[in-house]
Amino acid sequence: MVDDGGGDTTDGGRRARPVTDGGDVRAATDGGRVRPATDEGRGGPPVTGAGQGAGPRQAWAGLPWLVRSAVLWSACLVVVVAGLYLVGKIAVLLAPLAIALAATLFLTALLDPVLLLLRRLRLPAALAALLTVLFLLGILVGVGVLVWNLTASQFSELSQELDQGLQRTRDFVTSTLPVTDDQLDKLIRQTRDGLGGGAPDPVGGARTAAEVAGSVLLSLVLLFFLLKDGRSMWHWVLRRTTGPNRDVAAEAGRVGWRTLGAYSRGTMIIAAIDALGIGLALVLLRVPLALPLALITFLGGFVPIIGATVAGAVAVLVALAAKGPTVALLTLAAVIAVQQIEGNLLEPLVMKRQVQLHPAVVLVAVTAGTLIAGIAGAFVSVPITAVAYRVIDTVQRHREAAARPPAPA
Secondary structure (H helix, E strand, O other), X not given: OEOOOOOOEEEOOEEOOOEEEOOEEEOOEEOOEEOOXXXXXXXXXXXXXXXXXXXXXXXXXXXXXXXXXXXXXXXXXXXXXXXXXXXXXXXHHOHHHHHHHHHHHHHHHHHHHHHHHHHHOOOOHHHHHHHHHHHHHHHHHHHHHHHHHHHHHHHHHHHHHHHHHHHHHHHHHHHHOOOOHHHHHHHHHHHHHHHHOOOOOHHHHHHHHHHHHHHHHHHHHHHHHHHHHHHHHHHHHHHOOOOOHHHHHHHHHHHHHHHXXXXXXXXXXXXHHHHHHHHHHHHXXXXXXXXXXXXXXXXXXXXXXXXXXXXXXXXXXXXHHHHOHHHHHHHHHHHHHHHHHHXXXXXXXXXXXXXXXXXXXXXXXXXXXHHHHHHHHHHHHHHHHHHHXXXXXXXXXXHHHHHOOOOOO
């Protein structure tokens, strides 16, 4: 029964509390039971006034969780890619400086054990750093002079052998596949235009040579100062870090530096073993130009996967041109065997687990580095990726340890 005068809802003497909405007093009954004006008790949205609309926050909350997660992850990915692209563009604009810094860090990590050995002999920091730099220069100059004296006369022959190998490969392709000589010539011409970009420019060549010389000189100077004062510089940075972030930064720095050192030394060892194995196989198969091909294999070892593949292809082409298809197949088998031993046995032993990256990650890193900075980018992309991965992993583990509740006493 509804009392028109009081505005209250009654049923059998029982009195129901009025419900207000926007200043109006209303009551609803349903078979004697009071029906609430909102659905909040059942998990539904509250009833809004006629003049109120759904704002951005309500619209965002109304989206399914899968859509919201996709939007957030996409936004984060866009920000990361944009940041990496910006860093890459800045590195390209400052290419000589970026290459010099990358080479300096690589060489510092490589020569750090030599410096520590000299410091244990109680030599001053400046003298130890100078002797380390002179040790590096002596090795580079000595190896360069030795290799040049042994192979300078053979590089012209190497070019001729490569041309003959490419010609034989061309004949095989045109005779086996449905490809004509004109189509193959057009494809080769387009590839050369894409890689070369036009006729050589003497002014551009001189500028490039000057930039390379300046980068080498800058790398040597920076190498001396990093060997001499690198640890004090790092301690200065840590002293400017306060709170718990200091321990995280210190641990991340140690892990990153160990990773870079292990990568640089491990890469040099593996490249030398690859060059020795493939060079020995070429000598046993009596393939000419074994020493230049071993040198190319050593240099290619610093570019994971792609460098070894290119060096092996060059060796097979020379064997094909000089000794025919049988020796070329044996050379291919030797190259594959050496690379399998390196990838499955030597790399896990030398590189350790702290430097290991998935082959897919290595390919993406090398490709991205090549597209951004050419050959120099291919050389430095993998160590940068390995160090960044180890640093991020260390920071993440520290955060998880800090967020974990303390164990009961």
